[in-house]
Amino acid sequence: MTTVLDPKRSNAINIGLTTLPPVHVIKAALLNFDEFAVSKDGIEKLLTMMPTEEERQKIEEAQLANPDVPLGPAENFLMTLASIGGLAARLQLWAFKLDYDSMEREIAEPLFDLKVGMAQLVQNATFRCILATLLAVGNFLNGSQSSGFELSYLEKVSEVKDTVRRQSLLHHLCSLVLQTRPDSSDLYSEIPALTRCAKVDFEQLTENLGQLERRSRAAEESLRSLAKHELSPALRARLTHFLAQCGRRVAMLRVVHRRVCNRFHAFLLYLGYTAPAAREVRIMQFCHTLREFALEYRTCRERVLQQQQKRATYRERNKTRGRMITETEKFSGVAGEAPNHASLPVAVGSGPGRGDADSHASMKSLLTSKPEDTTHGRRSRGMVQSSSPVTPTATGPSTAPPEEPPGSNLPSDTSDEIMDLLVQSVTKSSPRALAARERKRSRGNRKSLRRTLKSGLGEDLVQALGLSKGPGLEV
Structure with a gap:
């Protein structure tokens, strides 16, 4: 194998041949400007690997001196390129054709x-x-x-x-x-x-x-x-x-x-x-x-907007500082939208709203009002419970209250109204409020109805409730 090139030059050409098509493909592509056979990088490598006139003469002299010895890969590649007419012009024209679009884009954009x-x-x-x-x-x-x-x-x-x-x-x-x-x-x-x-x-x-x-x-x-x-x-x-x-x-x-x-x-x-x-x-x-x-x-600007947002949030929170949650606009709006039952004398609800205050005021006014035929005295929870056996609780078209015996001093109108309100408040209260009332009642003065019925009422309670004995009535 004939090698006449410099070792560095020969190694560089051999390394370049590993990424290039075969020599006969390169020659056909250069003659026809085939862009699919040789890429842009291949053209740039070929521009650096073109044979010089001195290298071509050395290879021809070595080939004439030893016609039976084949050329090395680098020498064979250089002689193939040298056989193409106008190699430098072809490569420069082809390189310009491939580079023009990118060069124009880099300037125009x-x-x-x-x-x-x-x-x-x-x-x-x-x-x-x-x-x-x-x-x-x-x-x-x-x-x-x-x-x-x-x-x-x-x-x-x-x-x-x-x-x-x-x-x-x-x-x-x-x-x-x-x-x-x-x-x-x-x-x-x-x-x-x-x-x-x-x-x-x-x-x-x-x-x-x-x-x-x-x-x-x-x-x-x-x-x-x-x-x-x-x-x-x-x-x-x-x-x-x-x-x-x-x-x-x-x-x-x-x-x-x-x-x-x-x-x-x-x-x-x-x-x-x-x-x-x-x-x-x-x-x-x-x-x-x-x-x-x-x-x-x-x-x-983003930092200033964040600071303004934080300040606005802080001012909004300060508006409700020290106030109960029910005093805020959110809860007051919900309370204002609640329906107003004008037909019920006692407002039904378990929260501490305006309806409970109105029911408490109406109940207090009814309990403190005294009928004309009753004795003046202060009533307690036990007194109201003791009057329940004699107060009619069922109403309807088929039932009528029994006629009171003459001379009876029972309060009819006020007692019935009080009992109706008590029944409504107990039956229509929420389970949570009813349980709270039962626990509070158990901790107070517990007086059993069974014990009251067994031992009877005292004279002071009878007089206070206006339940004095009369014909047809026993206590």
């Missing part, structure tokens, strides 16, 4: 973002409000009447602090803007095009545009040099059309670049820059300043 970003900033009401508020604060602090300030001062807004609470000027700026314009935005989300422009070096973009123009002209020269070699008419027409279209688009891209730059300078004049100062402003630095300020403003 930042220019479009810059154009859109300037329009977004001009139409942004939040940005105008921020500048006006910052100018008013600066005039107040400095005691001056300035008509404007440089936008480079936006980088220092977060560094200036007050001497009392040590809050930054940006914090006070956010608070004032939220007071004057509650519907204002965070500014950062409304200028996405300028935030993308802050990452692009427009000076390098200008150089890339010049490089694209030079490569376009070099591709046209390569196509003209390939006219001396074998090239199919269809392929020649296709490449000619592509290069002509690229030439027009590159020229148009140059015009767009010039107009966008002029519009940016006009935009700086609109913001108050002088003409000499506008020519010195770099686009990337300007966009970076606005991007950083908008990002800091959004963060500070």
Whole structure:
């Protein structure tokens, strides 16, 4: 095996061959510009592996000296590439064809973002409000009447602090803007095009545009040099059309670049820059300043909104401090919507609401009222219970109260009404309230009805209740 190349050069070619198609496939692809056989990375490797004239001569001399010894893989690959007519022109033209779309996109997209970003900033009401508020604060602090300030001062807004609470000027700026314009935005989300422009070096973009123009002209020269070699008419027409279209688009891209730059300078004049100062402003630095300020403003605005929300919640909680839960607006509204049963003299309910107070007042008035035919005395719970055997409890159309014997001193109207109210309050109370009453009653003065009926009532109770003995009545 004949090896005449430098070992480093030979190893580099052998390593490159591991990621490339076979040699005969590469030769056919280069002759027909087949993009499916060789990729963009393969073209870039072939550009670094092209044989030089000196290497070709050494390989030919070694082959003539030893015609029976086969060539090594690297030498065979270089001789195959050297057999292709116009190899350098083919590779450069093919590389330009594959790189053109990405190169054009890298230039056109930042220019479009810059154009859109300037329009977004001009139409942004939040940005105008921020500048006006910052100018008013600066005039107040400095005691001056300035008509404007440089936008480079936006980088220092977060560094200036007050001497009392040590809050930054940006914090006070956010608070004032939220007071004057509650519907204002965070500014950062409304200028996405300028935030993308802050990452692009427009000076390098200008150089890339010049490089694209030079490569376009070099591709046209390569196509003209390939006219001396074998090239199919269809392929020649296709490449000619592509290069002509690229030439027009590159020229148009140059015009767009010039107009966008002029519009940016006009935009700086609109913001108050002088003409000499506008020519010195770099686009990337300007966009970076606005991007950083908008990002800091959004963060500070969110923090101010959180503080305002906490203060509002604290004030709302202080309104109900020291009050019972039933005195709040929520519970008072529920109590106000409860139906009013005007037909019932005693309000049915277990909570400490207004109905229980009314029932207590009505019960107290009925118990303290005294009929004309009864003796004056204070009644107790035991007295009311003792009068239950003689008070009719069943009412209806089929039952009628028995006639009272003459001379009876039983209270008829008041006692019946009291017993009816007692029955209603006991039967219509909630189970929880009834159980509470039973427990309270058991802890008090417990007098058994069985014991009362067995031993009878005392004379003082009979006289107090007006149950003196009469004809037809026994106690």
